[in-house]
Amino acid sequence: MIQKSPSSQNNKQLVFGDVHGAVLLPREMELEKAQNLDLKFQVPDIGKAFQDFIGTREVGEFLSGALAGAMTKAVLAPLETIRTRMVVGVGSRSIPGSFIEVVQQHGWQGLWAGNTINMLRIVPTQAIELGTFEWVKRTMTSTQEKWIRDGDPKLQFGDITLTIPLSWLSPVGLAGASAGIAGTLACHPLEVVKDRLTVRPEDYPNLTVALGKIYKDGGVRALYSGLAPTLVGMLPYSTCYYFMYDKLKTSYCVAKDKKRLNRVEMLLLGAVSGLTASTISFPLEVARKRLMVGALQGKCPPNMAAALAEVIREEGVMGLYRGWGASTLKVMPNSGITWMFYEAWKDILLLERRHL
Numbered sequence: 001m002i003q004k005s006p007s008s009q010n011n012k013q014l015v016f017g018d019v020h021g022a023v024l025l026p027r028e029m030e031l032e033k034a035q036n037l038d039l040k041f042q043v044p045d046i047g048k049a050f051q052d053f054i055g056t057r058e059v060g061e062f063l064s065g066a067l068a069g070a071m072t073k074a075v076l077a078p079l080e081t082i083r084t085r086m087v088v089g090v091g092s093r094s095i096p097g098s099f100i101e102v103v104q105q106h107g108w109q110g111l112w113a114g115n116t117i118n119m120l121r122i123v124p125t126q127a128i129e130l131g132t133f134e135w136v137k138r139t140m141t142s143t144q145e146k147w148i149r150d151g152d153p154k155l156q157f158g159d160i161t162l163t164i165p166l167s168w169l170s171p172v173g174l175a176g177a178s179a180g181i182a183g184t185l186a187c188h189p190l191e192v193v194k195d196r197l198t199v200r201p202e203d204y205p206n207l208t209v210a211l212g213k214i215y216k217d218g219g220v221r222a223l224y225s226g227l228a229p230t231l232v233g234m235l236p237y238s239t240c241y242y243f244m245y246d247k248l249k250t251s252y253c254v255a256k257d258k259k260r261l262n263r264v265e266m267l268l269l270g271a272v273s274g275l276t277a278s279t280i281s282f283p284l285e286v287a288r289k290r291l292m293v294g295a296l297q298g299k300c301p302p303n304m305a306a307a308l309a310e311v312i313r314e315e316g317v318m319g320l321y322r323g324w325g326a327s328t329l330k331v332m333p334n335s336g337i338t339w340m341f342y343e344a345w346k347d348i349l350l351l352e353r354r355h356l
Contacts (some may be wrong), residue, residue, distance in 0.1 A: 176240070
């Protein structure tokens with residue numbers, strides 16, 4: 001309903017209203033102007049939006065991790081095969097013996113057994129891990145600076161105030177742990193399938209057969225067999241690995257008064273980081289592998305502690321480091337090459353280095 005306003009406001013306002021009330025509107029907003037409104041709908045520029053998304057730092061780091069992981073695994077697949085066989089106790093106890101055994105039994109292609117699934121596993125794993133590490137590190141660094149400036153976060157329970165001392169946390173250490181957890185949760189089923197293809201290629205000749213047999217034997221749960229010990233073993237490794245590389249890189253640049261590392265330095269520092277992390281967490285890796293492939297050998301320890309005890313009982317304390325040499329030969333070049341490729345791809349995809 002439209003009414004004219006009182007005479008005192010006749011030349012300034014219109015009255016819009018009904019039985020529930022009325023609203024005064026300026027004369028400039030009369031209905032005839034509203035009828036002439038030109039409504040326009042702009043179609044979003046999807047192409048530009050996609051380009052902006054691809055150009056973000058997070059996506060660049062994610063893609064850099066994926067490409068670095070794929071290129072590294074393509075080169076180092078034979079070492080991964082030998083390492084897995086030695087860790088789980090299959091075949092020869094020496095690196096040369098295991099190498100010859102694989103070639104004799106399965107031909108040269110046997111050195112790349114399970115490499116397809118390994119590539120499918122490592123691409124998302126490295127992308128998720130490195131992307132998560134970079135994002136959590138930046139976020140935690142910013143948050144920690146705020147805590148140091150404004151004080152630690154507090155919880156209020158009525159009249160009681162509790163201060164949570166979080167400013168002491170290491171952003172790099174927390175980022176490393178987060179990277180390991182995220183990558184494991186996302187890609188653990190592919191790790192299970194890869195180990196089956198590597199250890200028993202005669203029973204699991206390809207990805208389709210392996211998935212079918214594993215699902216038939218234990219359903220979806222079988223694809224996550226050994227998840228708990230994997231997470232337990234991953235935490236010290238991932239935390240140490242990322243922490244060591246980041247701190248070594250920062251300390252080296254400060255000592256040498258450099259803004260960035262060259263490719264050779266990245267390769268060496270990455271190798272040292274991988275060696276240190278692997279040595280610290282290797283007994284947990286042995287126990288994890290035993291749990292994951294134990295069913296194939298007709299014996300499966302109930303938990304990680306039982307697996308560790310079984311190894312010590314059968315092979316002594318040194319059994320906890322069985323396959324360490326092969327693991328070192330695989331981990332050191334893998335870590336070094338991964339970091340070298342990762343930093344190189346970041347330079348290409350991000351166009352500039354925004355942090356050390």
